[in-house]
Amino acid sequence: MQLVIAIIKPSKLTDVRDALAAVGCRGMTVTEVRGFGRQQGHTELYRGAEYRIDLLPKLRLDIAVTDPQLNAVIDAIVEAAHSGQTGDGKVFVMPLLQAIRIRTGEINANAI
Amino acid sequence: MQLVIAIIKPSKLTDVRDALAAVGCRGMTVTEVRGFGRQQGHTELYRGAEYRIDLLPKLRLDIAVTDPQLNAVIDAIVEAAHSGQTGDGKVFVMPLLQAIRIRTGEINANAI
Amino acid sequence: MQLVIAIIKPSKLTDVRDALAAVGCRGMTVTEVRGFGRQQGHTELYRGAEYRIDLLPKLRLDIAVTDPQLNAVIDAIVEAAHSGQTGDGKVFVMPLLQAIRIRTGEINANAI
Amino acid sequence: MPIEQTAVDTLSYALNTFYLLISAALVMWMAAGFAMLEAGLVRSKNTAEILVKNMLLYAIACVCYLLVGYRLMYGDVQTPSHAPAANFFFQVVFVATAMSIISGAVAERMKLKSFLVFCVVMCGFIYPIQGSWSWGGGFLADAGFRDFAGSGIVHLVGAAAALAGVLLLGPRKGKYGHSGAIYPIPGANMPLASLGTFILWFGWFGFNAGSQLQLTGIDNTNAVAAAFVNTNAAAATGAIAAYVVTQWRWGKADLTMILNGALAGLVAITAAPVTPSPYLASAIGAGAGVLVIISIYALERLRIDDPVGAISVHGVVGIYGLLAVVWSDPEAQLLAQLIGIGVLAGWSFAVSAVVWWLLKRSMGLRIHAEAEYVGADVSECGLEAYPEFVSVRRP
Amino acid sequence: MPIEQTAVDTLSYALNTFYLLISAALVMWMAAGFAMLEAGLVRSKNTAEILVKNMLLYAIACVCYLLVGYRLMYGDVQTPSHAPAANFFFQVVFVATAMSIISGAVAERMKLKSFLVFCVVMCGFIYPIQGSWSWGGGFLADAGFRDFAGSGIVHLVGAAAALAGVLLLGPRKGKYGHSGAIYPIPGANMPLASLGTFILWFGWFGFNAGSQLQLTGIDNTNAVAAAFVNTNAAAATGAIAAYVVTQWRWGKADLTMILNGALAGLVAITAAPVTPSPYLASAIGAGAGVLVIISIYALERLRIDDPVGAISVHGVVGIYGLLAVVWSDPEAQLLAQLIGIGVLAGWSFAVSAVVWWLLKRSMGLRIHAEAEYVGADVSECGLEAYPEFVSVRRP
Amino acid sequence: MPIEQTAVDTLSYALNTFYLLISAALVMWMAAGFAMLEAGLVRSKNTAEILVKNMLLYAIACVCYLLVGYRLMYGDVQTPSHAPAANFFFQVVFVATAMSIISGAVAERMKLKSFLVFCVVMCGFIYPIQGSWSWGGGFLADAGFRDFAGSGIVHLVGAAAALAGVLLLGPRKGKYGHSGAIYPIPGANMPLASLGTFILWFGWFGFNAGSQLQLTGIDNTNAVAAAFVNTNAAAATGAIAAYVVTQWRWGKADLTMILNGALAGLVAITAAPVTPSPYLASAIGAGAGVLVIISIYALERLRIDDPVGAISVHGVVGIYGLLAVVWSDPEAQLLAQLIGIGVLAGWSFAVSAVVWWLLKRSMGLRIHAEAEYVGADVSECGLEAYPEFVSVRRP
Numbered sequence A, B, C: 001m002q003l004v005i006a007i008i009k010p011s012k013l014t015d016v017r018d019a020l021a022a023v024g025c026r027g028m029t030v031t032e033v034r035g036f037g038r039q040q041g042h043t044e045l046y047r048g049a050e051y052r053i054d055l056l057p058k059l060r061l062d063i064a065v066t067d068p069q070l071n072a073v074i075d076a077i078v079e080a081a082h083s084g085q086t087g088d089g090k091v092f093v094m095p096l097l098q099a100i101r102i103r104t105g106e107i108n109a110n111a112i
Numbered sequence D, E, F: 001m002p003i004e005q006t007a008v009d010t011l012s013y014a015l016n017t018f019y020l021l022i023s024a025a026l027v028m029w030m031a032a033g034f035a036m037l038e039a040g041l042v043r044s045k046n047t048a049e050i051l052v053k054n055m056l057l058y059a060i061a062c063v064c065y066l067l068v069g070y071r072l073m074y075g076d077v078q079t080p081s082h083a084p085a086a087n088f089f090f091q092v093v094f095v096a097t098a099m100s101i102i103s104g105a106v107a108e109r110m111k112l113k114s115f116l117v118f119c120v121v122m123c124g125f126i127y128p129i130q131g132s133w134s135w136g137g138g139f140l141a142d143a144g145f146r147d148f149a150g151s152g153i154v155h156l157v158g159a160a161a162a163l164a165g166v167l168l169l170g171p172r173k174g175k176y177g178h179s180g181a182i183y184p185i186p187g188a189n190m191p192l193a194s195l196g197t198f199i200l201w202f203g204w205f206g207f208n209a210g211s212q213l214q215l216t217g218i219d220n221t222n223a224v225a226a227a228f229v230n231t232n233a234a235a236a237t238g239a240i241a242a243y244v245v246t247q248w249r250w251g252k253a254d255l256t257m258i259l260n261g262a263l264a265g266l267v268a269i270t271a272a273p274v275t276p277s278p279y280l281a282s283a284i285g286a287g288a289g290v291l292v293i294i295s296i297y298a299l300e301r302l303r304i305d306d307p308v309g310a311i312s313v314h315g316v317v318g319i320y321g322l323l324a325v326v327w328s329d330p331e332a333q334l335l336a337q338l339i340g341i342g343v344l345a346g347w348s349f350a351v352s353a354v355v356w357w358l359l360k361r362s363m364g365l366r367i368h369a370e371a372e373y374v375g376a377d378v379s380e381c382g383l384e385a386y387p388e389f390v391s392v393r394r395p
């Protein structure tokens, strides 16, 4: 099992969710985050003083997947979240040792 | 060492925290997240148009544990967060390579 | 590759960001979290009833790094986030199996 | 050309009418004050619902009082000094105030529909019937009971009905723990609560000064002016006293207690806003500011859960205000005041308790536990008050 | 010593002036009401911009009407019963109301500068020219068109201009999907929207009762008092009717619909706030509360995107209010009302459409798609309304 | 039956009293405006504390002025044309305004208790003593100094005291960096700030028009009406001018600057709201709108940290308003105005500086650095203003 972490633009959430559903992945956890990277922020103005906002709003998706699902999930995210502009985000994949569904106690592949 | 990630219902936070304290685990990091899964959201109404809310509020707990603690921690969470209803959440376990306490520079088991 | 997770005091964000930039690391993802640990919270008062706030505001930084960068990044964080007071936070290091830049499809070291 | 008395009378009629209409509009504006105060002191998940309640209770009060209440309370009124419609309007806004008090005390757990049904009964019957006993010229008036602008007739009556409701409803989930533990449930929006208090303070000038009912004539004019000054003075010292107590007792300036202190000053002076000197009014306000904190603290320990402190501010302090009348009004007697307090509180509490109880048996008073957890906004209104803001869900 | 008529006249002059000034100040305060209502009903990313619009539109209305509009509308006014300046002030605040209606309908997607240019044209020309036809004593007045305080002259005219703008502007991105899908876009701050409604309700007393223009004289005084009572009654039943409909139709109390219901009651009674009995006024308000929901629902299906419901509240209900005049005013004729409706709506819609179209061709009406996504706050004002609060970005 | 002069006098007495009371109530309502403006312009972590300050400063002003200030300022006042209590009430609310100005400038870093002690001194002594020199009929009045409603006596005096406080207090942590860097610290809630501005605009009608002190008599009536129109006109052009400058200079519509522009227009016209034509009033307002931006910009560069712009809006523009009197008032002389400005600003600045300094030495002026970081809400009030909303902690 792996945990896929995707940092995406907030506007892409619906597209990514639909793409994930299409490859049979129906669960995920979404976090509001702020991203810092190459993407330039915008300038704001407050009482005559300008300043840059360079922590930009992003969404982080955590998706636990079984090994056979992995590539399909990654492809689905990369495709759906792609706009071609700086700041589209990243996908990170990490090893997942155990997964447990609290409601039933099912574990691993059954818990996802 | 492992990092235990628990996605739970917000209402269970106090119970889980108490259960964790009972097994000797006193530190954790809590994040407000929104979960998407089997649990059905509720319907909202705005100016005569109904719509579903299907990103539901959840809490994510990140708990770094030493290997001997792991099972006790998992059991404590699963038990305290359990309500038997869809949406109770998940526990994920991931390998943790290093841990450092910023204040003292202590590492690994001492840092947790 | 590794994923470095740093839990720091919110007031240290700018310092840490500058320190990271100094070691050549220009990307990260920031999450508002609440931390529970040894640090004592403060007491609040509402309508004559006092209560403790013990989930304290912290920031979580997720930073994907290549193996050669790792130690420099950890040191930079530990130094910049250090104040010597309880609650300075932790650094956790986890293995990262893959990294993909959504915009270009670049992978691993090139994606970070 | 010398003119006739009638031209002056016409002018006086116009002036008195205008004075009463503006006063009434200020009291109407208090409905916004209650709405903001309560919306600020509940949790964000119950905010939209309390707004619905406040908007509808005012609307229902207007309709019920028009259809039934006004006649019940005053019979056929003659108002030679001002337009009859102005008189009606000034009276109608008072009913809404009484009802607003209740919505705060039962907030965050009562079913919307049951609340609205109670509102009909309160505004159509409970309030006007007791009102007829005093302002309507009934037996309390004959007994010498003095309540100039309604510390009792409006505020105490509202608070007594609220108390009955709260007792039958029980506290909010998570408010009281085992072995006496009390968990504070902070309100979500302090600026709103403060705005509400400022609105009430502002509107109260209409409430108290309008109750003179006539502006013309040197004595009336001076009375109206005195009511402004005293109302303001009592609110000011109420706030200060509450601040001093919280600072002394807890070492902090407890904002919501200060707000309650100001409101307590206002409620206390309402029974006699004209007769005291500004100094006495200040003293009465200060007493109210202290009393309200003690009362809120005590009710908390009695496990009577009142999210906004309405029972203390309007009930306990209302009683205090009625008693304080004897300090300044030579015509007031302690006994008559006590009788009045007993009658008003007893009537309102008893009848309300029956109505609440009937509602509990029929439609149910309390929202489902799950709905209470998720918030009345979603369960009753299907909407969130601040849908875009991530909020810490408090139990 | 007997006195002369003139002393009484002087007093009457003072009283009428004061009455008009206070009424006008209440209408000015409605600008705050519109600002809060609209700021509550847009998403947080467009909140600062709508506040800028509301502040500036009021300011621009004042300047344009001073420089051009007032003379266009009334020529050389004689106001023997009150100070000329008071008359001007009362008229100037009405223009701002008409303009406020528009800002809500075009919210969240229109360029600030284009809006401000339209504002100049509206307040300097479109509004005063049609105003001269009725209140200015022109051909609509001669035709027997009756619109006491401006259901048509202010509200319908504003709504028609708004409709023209909305049609040329198109809906907000993400509002309508393929194959008829409609996505609700909830407003970010319900307490603000409710506060705005309360402010409008309060300010409307000045709007309607001030339109009698004279307080002294028994008939005038009674008319002013009646306007207060009827205005209040119609708003109350409007809110209740909207509640009943939403509760019956969707099983929930839809807060923003209730707010629109109250406002609809106010708009409907504005055409004739004096002549109806309070019972009839209540009935008119109730009808408005039902109608506004049907209208909002229908416009939604017609894909006319109006974030705050301004076109329904002020336009559709404005027409209804003008027609309802015949129920209470014996001098009103259905035909004259219909002519008035046609002329006002037609004029305002047509001229506005031309102006909007010219703006679209020159400066552009709509903010860039990217800017709309990020929010007009950042693109037009370079600032966020709630910069510290993490918010769920809605598409 | 012909009637006696006295009946008309009685009526006139009633009308003048009512006019003054309503004006005063509007000024009282300005306290809410300042509270909302300041609560919107500070960071969320200091919001509850600024609300406490605003509520208590108003309350303290009322008490101190009642006990000491009023007599110091006016001695034994005779008010034959209206009720003495109304006169007192109108004066008392002015003191609170002066004090409100200060709370904004020292926001986010001053100790609550020290602020409250200063408040006592200001309202009991500093303000009334200088007030006695002009409005009380003292040497400034004799020198021909003209300040109709208090651009100097209220606003400049408040701003000078604020400036002294700010200089002794220093800027907020994180406001200024090394080598001239200036970091903006955006306020947390723009709708509140806008609401506050609208409230102030509305309340200012009472401030300026009430200062005529008498409504009856053709000249008085016309003066009151003129004050309404001019007050409104100056605020409108102030807002527009501020918009034009920010749009031209930064390409964006800077909301808080526009709010300050409107307030600057109001302050500027306050020194002479009656004598200018509406056109001149508009011009004065426009000048104020430009000036306030320049001043805010300049103070920023001088590292004088004023979170809400109070020193610029009330101080710099107050001086401008006093000078602008000579444009419309033939009796005003530039020299007398300059003397007045020097005396008022000098007195208020010097005495305040001494008081602030004494406070700094005894109780301390500034909250602890750690408390400032966490926020004054937690350290001074033990409570958060928006406890449920996750907020981005800004340094």
Ligand SMILES: Nc1ncnc2c1ncn2[C@@H]1O[C@H](COP(=O)(O)OP(=O)(O)O)[C@@H](O)[C@H]1O
Pocket: A007, A034, A035, A036, A037, A038, A039, A056, A058, A085, A086, A087, A088, A089, A090, C026, C027, C028, C029, C030, C062, C063, C064, C065, C101, C102, C103, C112
């Ligand atoms: N090294 C990193 N570790 C963790 N997150 C990163 C890292 N670099 C970038 N990110 C995240 O990815 C987002 C997009 O990165 P950015 O460099 O702006 O553009 P791009 O995705 O086009 O490379 C950032 O906003 C941040 O949230």
Ligand SMILES: Nc1ncnc2c1ncn2[C@@H]1O[C@H](COP(=O)(O)OP(=O)(O)O)[C@@H](O)[C@H]1O
Pocket: A026, A027, A028, A029, A030, A062, A063, A064, A065, A101, A102, A103, A112, B007, B034, B035, B036, B037, B038, B039, B056, B058, B085, B086, B087, B088, B089, B090
């Ligand atoms: N594959 C997944 N990866 C990450 N988080 C998941 C995944 N599936 C579910 N979750 C999280 O777990 C929560 C509960 O899951 P859900 O399917 O609704 O119910 P249950 O826990 O009863 O299976 C979701 O709201 C989501 O936050």
Ligand SMILES: Nc1ncnc2c1ncn2[C@@H]1O[C@H](COP(=O)(O)OP(=O)(O)O)[C@@H](O)[C@H]1O
Pocket: B026, B027, B028, B029, B030, B062, B063, B064, B065, B101, B102, B103, B112, C007, C034, C035, C036, C037, C038, C039, C056, C058, C085, C086, C087, C088, C089, C090
């Ligand atoms: N076992 C743990 N797992 C995850 N996060 C932890 C753990 N222990 C502490 N933390 C995080 O680290 C923060 C600081 O820890 P704390 O014990 O308060 O002080 P210190 O960093 O000085 O040891 C906590 O607020 C929490 O967010």
